[in-house]
Amino acid sequence: MTSPSASSRKALSKIACNRLQKELVEWQVNPPAGFKHKVTDNLQRWIIEVNGAPGTLYAGETYQLQVDFPEHYPMEAPQVIFVPPAPLHPHIYSNGHICLDILYDSWSPAMTVSSICISILSMLSSSTVKAVHNDGVGILYSDDTVSERVAALDAEPEAEAQANGVAGTATEESDEQRTQVRLKNSEAKKGNVEESDEEGRFKLRNGREVFAEKAYLVGVARKGESDGSFGIEESLSELEQLADTAGLLVVGSTHQKLASPNPRTYIGSGKVAEIKSAIHAFDVETVIFDDELSPGQLRNLEKTFGGDVRVCDRTALILDIFNQRAATREAALQVSLAQMEYQLPRLTRMWSHLERQAGGQVKGMGEKQIEVDKRILRDQIAALKKEIESIRKHRKQYRNRRFAVPVPVVALVGYTNAGKSTLLNRLTGADVLAEDKLFATLDPTTRRVQMKNGKEFLLTDTVGFIQKLPTTLVAAFRATLEEISESSLLVHVVDISHPLAEQQIDAVEKVLAELDTSSIPKLIVWNKVDNAKDPEKIKSEAKEKEDVICISALTGEGLDDFCNAVQEKLKDMMVWVEALIPFDKGELLSTIHHVGLVEKTEYVENGALVRAHVPLRFARLLTPMRQTCVS
Ligand SMILES: Nc1nc2c(ncn2[C@@H]2O[C@H](COP(=O)(O)OP(=O)(O)OP(=O)(O)O)[C@@H](O)[C@H]2O)c(=O)[nH]1
Numbered sequence: 047m048t049s050p051s052a053s054s055r056k057a058l059s060k061i062a063c064n065r066l067q068k069e070l071v072e073w074q075v076n077p078p079a080g081f082k083h084k085v086t087d088n089l090q091r092w093i094i095e096v097n098g099a100p101g102t103l104y105a106g107e108t109y110q111l112q113v114d115f116p117e118h119y120p121m122e123a124p125q126v127i128f129v130p131p132a133p134l135h136p137h138i139y140s141n142g143h144i145c146l147d148i149l150y151d152s153w154s155p156a157m158t159v160s161s162i163c164i165s166i167l168s169m170l171s172s173s174t175v176k177a178v179h180n181d182g183v184g185i186l187y188s189d190d191t192v193s194e195r196v197a198a199l200d201a202e203p204e205a206e207a208q209a210n211g212v213a214g215t216a217t218e219e220s221d222e223q224r225t226q227v228r229l230k231n232s233e234a235k236k237g238n239v240e241e242s243d244e245e246g247r248f249k250l251r252n253g254r255e256v257f258a259e260k261a262y263l264v265g266v267a268r269k270g271e272s273d274g275s276f277g278i279e280e281s282l283s284e285l286e287q288l289a290d291t292a293g294l295l296v297v298g299s300t301h302q303k304l305a306s307p308n309p310r311t312y313i314g315s316g317k318v319a320e321i322k323s324a325i326h327a328f329d330v331e332t333v334i335f336d337d338e339l340s341p342g343q344l345r346n347l348e349k350t351f352g353g354d355v356r357v358c359d360r361t362a363l364i365l366d367i368f369n370q371r372a373a374t375r376e377a378a379l380q381v382s383l384a385q386m387e388y389q390l391p392r393l394t395r396m397w398s399h400l401e402r403q404a405g406g407q408v409k410g411m412g413e414k415q416i417e418v419d420k421r422i423l424r425d426q427i428a429a430l431k432k433e434i435e436s437i438r439k440h441r442k443q444y445r446n447r448r449f450a451v452p453v454p455v456v457a458l459v460g461y462t463n464a465g466k467s468t469l470l471n472r473l474t475g476a477d478v479l480a481e482d483k484l485f486a487t488l489d490p491t492t493r494r495v496q497m498k499n500g501k502e503f504l505l506t507d508t509v510g511f512i513q514k515l516p517t518t519l520v521a522a523f524r525a526t527l528e529e530i531s532e533s534s535l536l537v538h539v540v541d542i543s544h545p546l547a548e549q550q551i552d553a554v555e556k557v558l559a560e561l562d563t564s565s566i567p568k569l570i571v572w573n574k575v576d577n578a579k580d581p582e583k584i585k586s587e588a589k590e591k592e593d594v595i596c597i598s599a600l601t602g603e604g605l606d607d608f609c610n611a612v613q614e615k616l617k618d619m620m621v622w623v624e625a626l627i628p629f630d631k632g633e634l635l636s637t638i639h640h641v642g643l644v645e646k647t648e649y650v651e652n653g654a655l656v657r658a659h660v661p662l663r664f665a666r667l668l669t670p671m672r673q674t675c676v677s
Pocket residue numbers: 460461462463464465466467468469479480481482483484485486487488508509510511573574575576577597598599600601
């Protein structure tokens with residue numbers, strides 16, 4: 047017996063699979079309370095364990111929630127099937143499974159599986175389970191196996207490649223056109239191609255194995271734009287790192303020199319044809335452009351490359367990584383906002399299936415639906431902005447409270463992977479994730495640094511920057527980036543061992559200028575000196591420069607110098623006070639010792655007479671006592 051929905055699930059599109067894959071990672075990184083992710087048998091079905099909520103289910107029992115996806119997901123809602131443990135509850139179970147359609151009422155394409163599951167949880171705990179099917183719809187059958195569907199999914203591109211008979215034609219004639227088609231991991235793939243190819247495509251992401259899509263990279267160098275910024279080779283190699291971080295398998299890349307991009311396809315028609323043959327030769331599933339494409343260019347390229355090939359740009363890739371990595375509610379909201387704003391002008395593609403189904407006859411049908419979707423998206427964007435705003439206010443209150451204790455705040459900024467989190471961890475014993483991946487950190491973390499001389503300051507780790515950083519992302523992360531613009535001192539961490547350190551510095555300076563931070567003092571830290579080709583040369587260069595400190599966050603070298611330099615910089619921002627602190631305000635005296643630089647303390651009849659440099663904000667607190675000062 048076959049499930050009524052099995053045939054439609056077979057046709058689940060690549061886009062849907064991609065989205066599911068992303069959601070899956072998001073789910074694993076940030077599971078809502080009460081849910082435990084159990085098995086992902088393939089991209090089309092998730093099984094999630096829910097612990098029984100008292101009152102509605104048997105408390106303490108573990109239930110499974112299975113989410114099955116229809117052909118046109120995310121346009122159509124998934125079926126949510128509830129699998130109870132034995133013994134069955136007589137009221138709500140049928141054949142051992144139930145299907146809930148209660149969520150269909152509020153379905154919108156932008157909903158994620160996590161949000162569906164969260165609504166189910168709240169539904170279960172509020173005893174509103176009403177829409178239970180026991181007529182067979184959505185019920186699982188024993189022969190509805192996973193392997194069948196996996197085979198069905200993979201069959202299509204293979205058949206197409208064979209039909210075109212173009213395998214292996216892409217590498218020829220490519221030199222002239224500055225093409226660098228290369229098969230990655232070619233050593234491993236020689237010989238036992240089929241088997242090792244498939245095996246090599248499972249990658250570990252956030253502790254889980256995910257299937258890596260084959261990606262092909264495309265870059266454009268603008269004629270006359272070799273002004274010391276990132277060269278096309280370097281930019282593409284960074285794009286490759288981004289693709290790897292996103293869990294893709296890069297199989298080749300190409301680039302072209304153009305005076306100005308083609309308005310229809312961004313690249314020239316010869317290059318389009320060349321990429322097309324590479325797609326067939328390497329079974330490419332995703333083509334990634336190094337620059338932001340217009341919605342029209344995206345559509346035209348997808349049409350030319352064929353329905354199954356996904357085309358995306360650097361911005362979409364970065365958004366994808368952020369989406370996978372967002373570990374807190376605030377980061378997830380900010381990423382969702384950036385993604386929705388990016389999607390809004392690009393919605394057209396999602397509805398093209400409506401037109402295809404109708405043989406292209408009812409064009410208006412898809413268009414109307416696009417308008418509806420755009421409205422839904424705009425509403426969601428507005429709601430998200432509201433929620434982010436409330437978090438922002440909350441964060442601000444928290445910052446204000448922090449300011450009440452006048453410990454200076456030092457913000458670490460810098461290019462992604464420069465070593466900011468490693469430095470924070472080293473100085474504060476924090477355990478912020480630091481790894482050799484781009485965008486390891488999305489949320490600011492603040493920790494107290496206690497220096498050897500008893501002084502302290504707060505150190506904030508922030509999201510890393512990158513060249514060609516999407517403006518939508520900078521705008522969406524404004525709430526987080528406020529941490530930077532409200533700090534007392536910026537520490538710009540540079541990976542000095544990186545061959546493109548100079549260019550990375552420029553890219554960071556560009557974003558900092560956008561954030562209007564020119565009035566905040568800055569200290570530059572050359573990190574990873576242990577990794578530099580000639581560490582001694584780097585160190586002596588740093589000595590000659592003002593405001594540059596050379597360190598290795600990994601080995602701890604130079605950290606004392608770093609703390610001293612921070613203290614010196616902070617001192618520049620302090621004011622000189624002489625104040626008589628009454629004996630009953632003893633806590634003020636110890637705060638002065640913590641945050642300021644005390645020159646002299648003298649105990650007199652009615653208090654302690656202190657002469658010190660203190661932060662301006664704190665000096666204001668001392669004003670009444672300064673008036674009584676006898677100097
Ligand atoms: N050799 C060497 N490696 C370092 C040093 N500092 C950091 N690293 C390595 O560089 C990689 C990136 O470090 P992170 O601390 O995650 O960098 P980050 O600036 O926080 O990166 P994002 O959060 O992605 O912006 C990790 O693999 C670190 O171990 C250093 O001083 N020397």
